[in-house]
Amino acid sequence: MRHLYDKMNELKMDDVAMETMESREVNHYFETFQQKNNPVKKKKAPVLAVAVAAAAILTPTLNHDIQANIVRALDNVSYSFKDIITPEAEKYATHINETINLGNTDVKLTDVYVSDKSLVYNLLIDGKGKDLHADLSSVKINGKETYEGSSGGSGVINKDDIISDNMVVHLRESVPKEKMEVELTFSGVRSMSGKDETETKSFGYKFEVNPNELNKAMFVKDIHHSLNLNGGKININKIKISPIHSNITLDSNLDHRYNINLYDEHGKIYAFDALKTEKDNSKYVSSLFFNQDVGSTGTIDDMNKAQILKLEIIDTGIDKNGAVKEEGKSNKEEIIIKK
Numbered sequence: 522m523r524h525l526y527d528k529m530n531e532l533k534m535d536d537v538a539m540e541t542m543e544s545r546e547v548n549h550y551f552e553t554f555q556q557k558n559n560p561v562k563k564k565k566a567p568v569l570a571v572a573v574a575a576a577a578i579l580t581p582t583l584n585h586d587i588q589a590n591i592v593r594a595l596d597n598v599s600y601s602f603k604d605i606i607t608p609e610a611e612k613y614a615t616h617i618n619e620t621i622n623l624g625n626t627d628v629k630l631t632d633v634y635v636s637d638k639s640l641v642y643n644l645l646i647d648g649k650g651k652d653l654h655a656d657l658s659s660v661k662i663n664g665k666e667t668y669e670g671s672s673g674g675s676g677v678i679n680k681d682d683i684i685s686d687n688m689v690v691h692l693r694e695s696v697p698k699e700k701m702e703v704e705l706t707f708s709g710v711r712s713m714s715g716k717d718e719t720e721t722k723s724f725g726y727k728f729e730v731n732p733n734e735l736n737k738a739m740f741v742k743d744i745h746h747s748l749n750l751n752g753g754k755i756n757i758n759k760i761k762i763s764p765i766h767s768n769i770t771l772d773s774n775l776d777h778r779y780n781i782n783l784y785d786e787h788g789k790i791y792a793f794d795a796l797k798t799e800k801d802n803s804k805y806v807s808s809l810f811f812n813q814d815v816g817s818t819g820t821i822d823d824m825n826k827a828q829i830l831k832l833e834i835i836d837t838g839i840d841k842n843g844a845v846k847e848e849g850k851s852n853k854e855e856i857i858i859k860k
Contacts, residue, residue: 659706785827792816
């Protein structure tokens with residue numbers, strides 16, 4: 522099975538600096554990142570949480586404190602980024618592969634990668650037949666809280682009802698370019714059947730990430746191209762393509778939501794969704810992430826092989842309580858990126 526990048530949103534306040542996105546952004550994420558049928562078993566549920574203030578600083582049980590409770594139930598399940606994204610992930614992602622027992626539920630963090638203001642992880646959950654999702658509550662990098670929100674999806678990956686949580690975490694600031702210590706804290710695992718109560722206690726992982734190999738393999742191109750669309754001026758600023766991910770940044774004078782399609786010389790499509798839009802003085806800055814599973818006919822491997830990429834912008838207008846409606850698009854030849 523490949524491509525579990527179904528984009529949906531989960532947003533929580535962390536317990537250190539309680540910053541929230543507006544409800545319309547939560548709705549926008551939820552509407553934009555529609556999930557695709559899982560080829561193994563059609564059993565998926567949206568991940569959508571409302572921010573709730575924490576009463577006190579969470580004191581999770583981290584992996585180095587519970588070695589005695591580690592079990593091997595998930596050790597034979599190898600579903601990871603190499604299956605979800607590309608086999609190249611073996612070289613460029615950080616592999617954790619540690620299983621934690623939480624009573625009736627086992628969890629296993631398989632791999633992680635970080636880039637710019639994002640962290641992506643894959644967590645396997647064995648809930649003994651229950652439809653579960655793990656709630657991320659904190660991300661610390663070199664001891665500093667940086668968690669802002671996350672988008673992603675959950676899907677059953679095999680006949681044993683093992684669930685994969687594949688999440689893109691939004692960070693408050695860019696990650697260091699050198700080796701860093703990362704600490705992920707989950708407030709627990711909860712049911713996706715409509716119940717709000719947490720099924721397990723809190724848990725976490727602490728590990729090192731060295732982004733050096735990923736950074737060296739990154740293709741970065743400053744575009745600095747402006748165009749007008751539906752009365753708005755849009756500036757396409759930069760594209761980054763690595764062996765395992767890609768993102769584009771743009772800004773506009775209008776508070777509109779934009780998606781981007783890239784077309785290579787073979788006609789393959791690469792769809793980019795806006796994960797987040799922030800106001801910066803008089804402009805609105807958006808970061809768009811390559812969505813390999815929904816709307817794309819090409820993979821990240823295909824994108825890395827492409828020599829010419831034609832860029833098309835889709836304007837979905839002002840957010841309307843999460844409803845996404847195309848209001849206009851540019852020409853495909855508006856911007857041509859030569860590698």
